[in-house]
Amino acid sequence: MCKLGFLTSLMVMIAFTSSHAVAQYTPPTQPEDSAIFAKSYNPLRFGDRHIVAPMHLPDSVDVKRATQNHFWRAAAETFGFNIGLWAFDRYVLDGHYARISWNSIKENFRHGFEWDDDHLHTNMFDHPYNGSIFFNAGRSNGFNFWQSELFAIGGSAMWEMFMECEYPSTNDIIATPIGGAAIGEVLYRASDIILDDRATGGKRFGRELAAFIVNPMRGINRIVSGQTWQRRATSGRQYGVPPISVDVSLGARLLTMWENSEGSVAGAAAKIKIEYGDRYAVNTAAPYDYFSFLIGVQGIKSQPVINRAEIIGRLLSKEIVDKNSVNLSVGMYQHFDFFDSDTIDSYKSTRTLSPCAVPYKLGAPASVGAGTMFRVKPHKSWSIDGNLHVNGILLGGVLTDFYRNYHRNYNWGSGFSLKAAVNWQFLNDRFMLRVAYQLYRIYTWTGYDQNFDWSTTPEGAPVNIQGDNSIATFNHLETELNYLLTKRLYITAGADFFTRTTNYKDLRKQNAGTTTYYPIINSKQISLNLMLTYKF
Numbered sequence: 397m398c399k400l401g402f403l404t405s406l407m408v409m410i411a412f413t414s415s416h417a418v419a420q421y422t423p424p425t426q427p428e429d430s431a432i433f434a435k436s437y438n439p440l441r442f443g444d445r446h447i448v449a450p451m452h453l454p455d456s457v458d459v460k461r462a463t464q465n466h467f468w469r470a471a472a473e474t475f476g477f478n479i480g481l482w483a484f485d486r487y488v489l490d491g492h493y494a495r496i497s498w499n500s501i502k503e504n505f506r507h508g509f510e511w512d513d514d515h516l517h518t519n520m521f522d523h524p525y526n527g528s529i530f531f532n533a534g535r536s537n538g539f540n541f542w543q544s545e546l547f548a549i550g551g552s553a554m555w556e557m558f559m560e561c562e563y564p565s566t567n568d569i570i571a572t573p574i575g576g577a578a579i580g581e582v583l584y585r586a587s588d589i590i591l592d593d594r595a596t597g598g599k600r601f602g603r604e605l606a607a608f609i610v611n612p613m614r615g616i617n618r619i620v621s622g623q624t625w626q627r628r629a630t631s632g633r634q635y636g637v638p639p640i641s642v643d644v645s646l647g648a649r650l651l652t653m654w655e656n657s658e659g660s661v662a663g664a665a666a667k668i669k670i671e672y673g674d675r676y677a678v679n680t681a682a683p684y685d686y687f688s689f690l691i692g693v694q695g696i697k698s699q700p701v702i703n704r705a706e707i708i709g710r711l712l713s714k715e716i717v718d719k720n721s722v723n724l725s726v727g728m729y730q731h732f733d734f735f736d737s738d739t740i741d742s743y744k745s746t747r748t749l750s751p752c753a754v755p756y757k758l759g760a761p762a763s764v765g766a767g768t769m770f771r772v773k774p775h776k777s778w779s780i781d782g783n784l785h786v787n788g789i790l791l792g793g794v795l796t797d798f799y800r801n802y803h804r805n806y807n808w809g810s811g812f813s814l815k816a817a818v819n820w821q822f823l824n825d826r827f828m829l830r831v832a833y834q835l836y837r838i839y840t841w842t843g844y845d846q847n848f849d850w851s852t853t854p855e856g857a858p859v860n861i862q863g864d865n866s867i868a869t870f871n872h873l874e875t876e877l878n879y880l881l882t883k884r885l886y887i888t889a890g891a892d893f894f895t896r897t898t899n900y901k902d903l904r905k906q907n908a909g910t911t912t913y914y915p916i917i918n919s920k921q922i923s924l925n926l927m928l929t930y931k932f
Contacts, residue, residue: 445641445671446884446931454636462634463538469620470537473613474530474551481526482559493560500561509556510860512565513804516793517700520575520759521734523568527552527576528583529613535584536614541577541683548573548580567808570791575761578707578732581684585635585672587611593623593632600627638685643669645888647927649694651737651755654893654920659741663696665703665925673710675769675781676723681712683730700736707732708785711764723771731763731787731813733836735872735894737921749905749912750797751919756894757795757806758836758870763787763813778822785815794838794868795896797917798903807863809840828878828886836870843902865902871895876925884931892923 486494512519530551534544552572556564587607595603604624608615618624623632649665673686680686692704713727737755765787773779793806817832843865876890896919904913 442639442674445639446643448640448642448932449637451639452637454633455630458630458632459634461632463540465538466617467537469617470534470539470547471550473533473537473616474547475554477529477533477613478551478554478559481555493562496559496561501558504557504560504564507563509564509566509569511567511808511862512562513802515803516757516759516806517702517734517736518803519565519567519571520761520793521702521705521736523572524575524579524732524761526555527572527574528580529576530573531576531580532584532611532613535580536611536617541581544580545573545577548576552576567791567793571759571761574790575732578709578730578761581709582672582687582689582707583611584614585684585687587614588633588635589637589640591618591632593626593628593630596627600625635685638673641669641671642932643667643929644932645669645925645927645929647888647925649696650924651696651699651740652922652924653740653755654922655918661696661699661740663694663699665692665694665696665927667692667925667927676715676718676725676771677710677713678715678718679713680710683711684709686710686713698740699738702734703736705732705734708767721773724768725770726766726768729765729767729785729787731760731765731785731815733758733760733763733813733834735759735870749915749917751896751917752795752797752805754795754805755921756870756896756919758793758838759806760789760792760813760836762790763792764790765813767815777824778820780818780820782816782818785813787813787815789813789836789838792836792838794836794870794898795919796864796866796868797898797919798900798905799844799863804863807838807840807866807868809838809862809866809868811837811839813837826880828876830874830876830878832872832874834872834874836868838868838870840864840866840868864898864900866898866900868896868898878929881928886929886931888925888927888929890925890927892925894921894923895919 482494482496485491486496527548531544531548533551534547535541539547549569552569555572556569587610590603590607590610592600592603604615604618607618615624645667647665648662650660650662652660668689668691670689671687672684672689675686677686687707687709690704690706691702693701694703695701707730709730709732711728711730713725715723715725717724735756735758737757739753740755765785767783767785769781769783771779771781789811791808792811793808796805796807799805799807814835815833817830820829821827822829840862842862844861844863871894873893874890875892876888878886878888880886897916899914899916901914903915904911905915
């Protein structure tokens with residue numbers, strides 16, 4: 397349900413932002429535009445991007461209105477969402493976990509937090525999406541990014557302690573509010589672009605409906621406050637219209653094992669990239685005035701619908717170089733990363749120390765670090781841009797070859813990530829070459845005792861553990877070549893290389909009569925993509 401709602405929101409956002417597509421940059425027309433605004437929106441800064449719509453500053457009246465705080469309304473919406481979700485789980489789904497009582501609440505407080513064993517997509521994608529609802533209860537009631545995070549924390553804590561008869565989850569109380577802030581701010585900014593209080597009739601209805609789908613909490617607040625049908629002289633957008641780029645790719649994907657014998661799968665696939673704001677803003681401490689968003693979806697048998705999601709949101713930045721041919725900025729960025737796949741076929745090696753049959757899984761919903769972005773245009777016919785990020789991962793999860801319990805086949809942990817990307821555009825954008833590399837190092841600190849008698853536990857399995865005591869390294873190398881067919885339509889050929897190396901520090905495994913201590917497992921996969929890409 398959460399993934400469907402998120403995908404619906406995404407498609408609505410693309411439809412409305414692209415409906416105002418223009419061929420190139422259009423200068424702003426507000427009489428109050430300053431020299432700083434003119435500099436920030438210099439079209440040369442976006443020469444390597446297709447800007448969807450004319451860029452405009454927000455009106456001061458709209459900014460003042462959007463930043464008026466309504467605490468009790470925000471708190472009531474956070475509380476009400478939890479009650480509504482619980483009622484759905486209890487009376488529609490009849491979930492055993494929703495049969496709460498005063499005794500279950502007291503037991504939650506007595507026992508405290510533990511690691512849970514839900515699916516990776518549940519913990520790393522669905523819960524952060526729910527966190528975005530809590531976050532936007534605050535955000536759409538006038539609170540800023542940091543203040544709204546408190547509503548996400550409060551909503552998550554209420555759910556964990558009161559709304560389930562399962563023990564509160566350590567991973568959820570981290571992933572839900574932090575990942576929820578990343579998704580929530582993206583959806584808030586998207587709904588801000590869609591809304592236009594000057595519109596009337598069917599056009600107004602369409603915009604209000606679309607904004608409601610993208611950001612339900614903002615839609616509810618506009619209905620409650622009467623803004624939904626109030627016509628005004630200004631657009632009502634808190635952030636005006638910043639530079640926005642949207643790329644949509646449709647085609648096919650082949651996923652195959654590399655050096656293993658679990659086969660291949662292929663089918664339809666799509667990729668959506670959105671870039672919002674100015675990469676090289678002068679100096680800013682406004683969270684998410686720049687962000688990039690990427691999501692990969694597919695229709696492949698046995699594989700998850702969403703195979704990848706990535707958000708990089710700038711928290712603050714400082715411009716180092718600003719010239720017509722060179723731009724360089726440094727800053728702090730929040731990251732949300734999600735990679736998912738499932739078993740390709742039923743074959744499983746009989747070797748004890750063979751890699752897991754699932755190709756790869758990784759989630760990092762709580763990550764932040766330092767980054768730099770640069771652009772160099774030494775010649776009018778070609779340019780190079782790129783970025784480099786170094787991040788700390790507070791919470792991450794990565795596929796394991798051994799631990800299995802309930803829906804869980806991954807280890808929890810923390811660690812760091814490195815990201816680097818270079819884009820080369822040449823022959824006046826006829827060719828575009830992208831090479832990107834991501835490294836994730838996840839440390840699972842607390843494993844389980846292999847000598848422990850699991851039959852003594854209520855469900856015959858270990859409880860409250862991070863997984864296998866291990867150090868996992870996950871690498872993703874992405875290559876992509878775009879060739880211009882006509883106007884904004886490109887043919888895109890790409891290859892993704894996934895490798896995972898996991899060192900199991902406390903394990904010993906029997907293999908053909910031989911005991912292996914601290915095994916090291918390597919897993920490799922390749923994904924090939926052929927698509928048509930349209931740059932709106």
